[in-house]
Amino acid sequence: METCPQCAAGLVAPGGGPPWCPACEWNLGAYDERRVPELGWRGLDRRAHRLAYRLTTGPSRAGGHARWLLLGASVFLLAAIAGMVGLGAWIVYTTWLSFATVFGVLLLLLGYVLRPRLGRLDRDADRLEPASAPAFFALLRRVAEATGAPMPDVVMVDSRLNASASAVGLRRTKVLTVGLPLWAVLAPQERVALLGHELGHFVNGDVRRGPLTGVATRTLGELSLMLRPGAPSGGSLLMMAADVLARAVLRVAHTVTVAARVLLVWLSMRESQRAEYLADDLAARAAGTEAAASLLDLLARSETLGMYVRRDARAGLSPAAARASVAALRVADPVVRQRSIREEVSMFASHPPSGLRARRIARLSPAAPAVLLTDADDTAIDAELDRRYASARREIAIGG
Ligand SMILES: [Zn+2]
Ligand SMILES: [Zn+2]
The missing domain is CATH 1.20.5 (Single alpha-helices involved in coiled-coils or other helix-helix interfaces)
Structure with missing residues (x-):
């Protein structure tokens, strides 16, 4: 086994890529050449990764x-x-x-x-109303109270393995979106932690979501996606020449918007990370430190979690059975946390790596939950969402 040049501990490389030292984290920030390039050019990408790693893991100024x-x-x-x-x-x-x-x-x-893109409400999204989901909204109100957060104006559910908080439109309508595949497998207190984190984004002055800066970063983000050059097309020689020219123009436009976006992201990175950590603190306050950390440990294995969730959706498992099937994935493991740091570090990540966040919460002095979700209330929430779980399961089962 290779050993660390700094502290002589054995190196690890779960999942391949350059090995790192689990003891002193030597080489943890090394660029894995198997990464999907985010900026189009390998060399630029390597630099952006190094910068992102430094900004993410370095001392916060x-x-x-x-x-x-x-x-x-x-x-x-x-x-x-x-x-x-x-x-x-x-x-x-x-x-x-x-x-x-x-x-x-x-x-x-x-x-x-x-x-400028203000963002707008997704018309096709499935909205959750207090009348049809009283137990869910009761929990949401309790978490809002415990964290000092305002209630969202709109609550939506979708079939992603994620949750998000955003403000859209001219009036900056507060939207909370809960991905049912994730929600279904969470333990009761982890559900409280998830809501605590997302509502936390409505509390702190989150710069990337602020009215002016939010619009600027969103506009650049959508623009760089729109301008991303596609795969070359075939056809006649003339078509191919036109294609090459169009792609060259697009590539330059794409690079300019990406560069502007990197600049904005770079300027906002510290601030937006601070906002994430504040949201995590609020999650820990609402749900207790233990559940807030176990939620993040689960997210640090999101790739495996996704595989399990798709498999269980195809098998048509109930939320309770699906929750039991992912139980092993919430166990704290320092190497798994480090691996998530290596894989999730990015200039374009919306959050600091889950492993880093889990470690940070685990190091806080243990605190009891302010909001306790009883098994009875938890079951009531599952019953309210039952029909929606079924359609989310169908969606991810076909989605592969
Ligand atoms: Zn070492
Ligand atoms: Zn967040």
């Missing part, structure tokens, strides 16, 4: 300036787009039906492509 820089950058971006539209309209108006009008129209088109 007070980032007061970052907040203002981020706000400034967001205002600049939105003002530049508004200016582009204004200039385009002015050119079209003053040069109507001359050659120069084309430039005005182009500017207007570009402004349209770059228009």
